[in-house]
Amino acid sequence: MEFEREALAVAVTANLPVILWGAPGTGKTSVVTALGAAAGLPVEVVVGSIREPSDFSGLPVLRDGGTWFAPPRWAERLAAEGGGLLFLDELTTAPPAVQAAMLRVVLERTVGDLALPGEVRIVAAANPPEQAADGWDLSAPLANRLIHLDWTVSAEDIAEGFAGGFPVPEFDVKGTAGPAAVAGAQALVGAFLRVRPDLVLAVPDSPDRAGRGWPSPRSWEMAARAVAACEHMGAGEAVLAKLVLGAVGEAAGFELLSWRRNLDLPDPQTLLNNPQARLPERLDRLHALLAAVVAYVHADGTADTWERAWTVMAQVARTAPDVAAASARSLARSRPEGASLPDSMLELAPVLRSAGLMR
Template sequence: MTTSPPSAVPEAMAVAVSANLPVLLWGAPGTGKTSSVLALGEALGLPVEIVVGSIREPTDFSGLPVLREGGTWFAPPRWAERLARHGTGLLFLDELTTAPPAVQAAMLRVVLERTVGDLALPPEVRIVAAANPPQQAADGWNLSAPLANRLVHLNWQVRAADVADGFTTGFAVPDLGRKDPPGAAEVARARALVGAFLRVRPELVLAVPAGPDQAGRAWPSPRTWEMAARAVAACEHGGVRDEVLAELVLGAVGEAAGFELLSWLRNLDLPDPRSLLAGDDVPLPGRVDRLHAVLGAVVAHVLADGGREPWERAWTVVARASRTAPDVAASAARSLAAARPAGATLPHAMLDLAPVLRAAGLLQ
């Protein structure tokens, strides 16, 4: 008898929380969303504050105006003060689709900027939300497009085998290989990859759905592409399975755009930036989109390192690319020139790049 692999959604939620990506769980009532979030918070050592949208007022998120030292202070509620005092934690926004539009509007700065009234929550505060589909929620509302576009959407599904095992041995929390977030270099590399993809498919940069139902779920925008890039970095950092990456990417930018990015990433087969910088005889890809991705990864590696030697060696790689794709090389040259480390000398390879540098506006 074979057993099916566990659902990727709980693991995707755990990866999103560890990477500090705001995530929304969509599912029917009574399917264990709240208990799973509480168990994850306990496993990660994070205090959890539960805020139910249906019983809150806009001032619970925008702050209550009070007089303070001759001016107006937008006082935060107690749950925000407790999170600020801890310095970390997990804010669980439950029953999101029962929150009326005015409350949803007040939540925008909380989700995106971690700001409640005049109180800035610590950056280490994670945000998880849960919602029933509007037709299953008591007095349900569609999620507003601005709020939906600030969250990674995951479809919470219940499988009979998981429930049966949970009743017998307890409901398991995903065992993450790494609980720390990806580093700056990993995020920069993922952003370079996503940027290279969007050069090929510029029409996917922004695609706002026409109907309110679709606008209340995942759709592509510059903000959600940034979340998709951070999800790619977090999945590579944690070494998770492909199904988890798919859940997070589709949950950030929607199915149509997400499947295209996943297919493109799967077929990249790029050389390691470190091998290129070391001067190894590694061929550069001929396709323009792959070359953009390679040079973006090289620049991201150099910027994260911050040293003089990698910066100087990167110009040799850019010079190689300029022989076949000067426009691609010019883009990388602009990024490198703007990040010249103190004391770095101009390498000899830059002499071969004079036409490219002139085209990039770096030479008169």
């Protein structure tokens, strides 16, 4: 259970909505409330089986001559605190109408006409439908908004917990990855999807599979944020695998992890300082490298870095003009104020014309 606990802590730190799947009585509620207490976060527990759709979509009331969808008290308390941990328990006992009302809460942090603070973390828990009282499969739209973690316990876990207390992961909710790291991870995932475009969207064809993690642009974005968070926090490969597979499913997730493991790319900053360095020969690696360079330039925001990036683009264009064209379009859009057009762009004239950036 060690990796599951750490994966949960990483998800909460990175503000990624996560759901714990496990049999009744395995301590899911206890670990979430303990996690909130350890992080100093107020915890609101909302049990799906005893809620109505209006508990998430708001109750319509007249206000100032119009209709106001009033939020429930649990949402008002989280808003007043400025953050916290919302624990949605027993999701598979919530009927489809209630699950549908939860969609905006999980994705947009909106309850009725109340916008929850961005610092509200969301953790859910569910029993497999066959083990839940009057259980329902999780709807595909709701499942695709969550990272799915299997919560299992062993006799050794329980024995050690009874003897010395059950451990709670240590983490800092303010110690998450910055925008540059997230952009770099998104560039990495984007480069992978160029190689495997068939994995961008793969909606499962059965309710039980649709109720877990599956590939979509939304879940790939969560996977990218998980990659950035794990790299920033120094989490191991086992933790990263649980989060990525929990976001996009096993088949797509294993492909991304294997592809990432075999990339062995130079650091974008190192390459910009030495643009004549040897570049990868494989096209998928070139896509990944240039995407990382563009993400780094965008996050850096300085004219000098933007200008130096065109030297790298020109070098790639000599052997792989199609790869350079795709990244040149993104680089041109991120031109900082005051940046001049470097001489290296002249070498890219044919490429820029093919990308629609030059006449």
